[in-house]
Amino acid sequence: MAVMTRWLDPDEQRTWRAYLTASRALMDTLDRELQRDAGMPHAYYEILVRLSEAPGRQLRMSELAQAAGSSRSRLSHAVARLETAGWVRREDCPTDRRGQIAMLTDEGFATLAAAAPGHVEGVRRHLFDALSPAQVDQLRRISETLAEHLTGS
Numbered sequence: 001m002a003v004m005t006r007w008l009d010p011d012e013q014r015t016w017r018a019y020l021t022a023s024r025a026l027m028d029t030l031d032r033e034l035q036r037d038a039g040m041p042h043a044y045y046e047i048l049v050r051l052s053e054a055p056g057r058q059l060r061m062s063e064l065a066q067a068a069g070s071s072r073s074r075l076s077h078a079v080a081r082l083e084t085a086g087w088v089r090r091e092d093c094p095t096d097r098r099g100q101i102a103m104l105t106d107e108g109f110a111t112l113a114a115a116a117p118g119h120v121e122g123v124r125r126h127l128f129d130a131l132s133p134a135q136v137d138q139l140r141r142i143s144e145t146l147a148e149h150l151t152g153s
Contacts (some may be wrong), residue, residue: 024127033122038115045072045119047078058103060093072090087111099133123153 008016031042038045050067051057059067065075082088087108093099104112126131128136 029126030122034115034119037118040110040111040115043068043078045112045115046081047082047102048077048104048108048115051088051102052109052112056103057109058101061090062101063099064102082108085111109149 032101034040034042034045040048040153046068047064047070056058061075062072064141065072066080068075079088079090083090085108087105088104089105090094091101091103093101119150
């Protein structure tokens with residue numbers, strides 16, 4: 001039995017395209033600003049943030065990949081670049097020979113601390129300043145619903 005395609009109606013199509021345009025433009029803008037102001041892409045910033053928030057400023061590479069929403073191979077490449085910069089250090093996991101732990105260095109923490117104010121200002125200026133408080137609440141609720149639907153968490 002053939003499956004019927006559920007085409008988007010005009011309102012859904014308009015919503016989908018507006019979402020794509022807005023989300024891409026926001027992430028591209030934030031990425032450009034981080035590159036210009038802090039010398040790193042948003043993906044690297046996210047890795048530093050996740051490590052800074054973890055106990056002991058360290059996470060298993062597999063946990064870091066999941067937290068950062070990255071594949072293990074992409075994360076491994078990014079962490080190698082962060083190691084070269086002196087912002088992250090990798091060590092073998094003491095309880096699992098195959099595992100590794102990524103640790104945020106003091107230099108990495110200082111780099112993150114220097115980059116954070118400008119990045120947060122960009123998020124505020126490009127996202128929150130454009131929305132009313134009611135729209136911020138709607139965006140949070142919609143985003144939580146989608147995240148739960150797509151990740152099951």
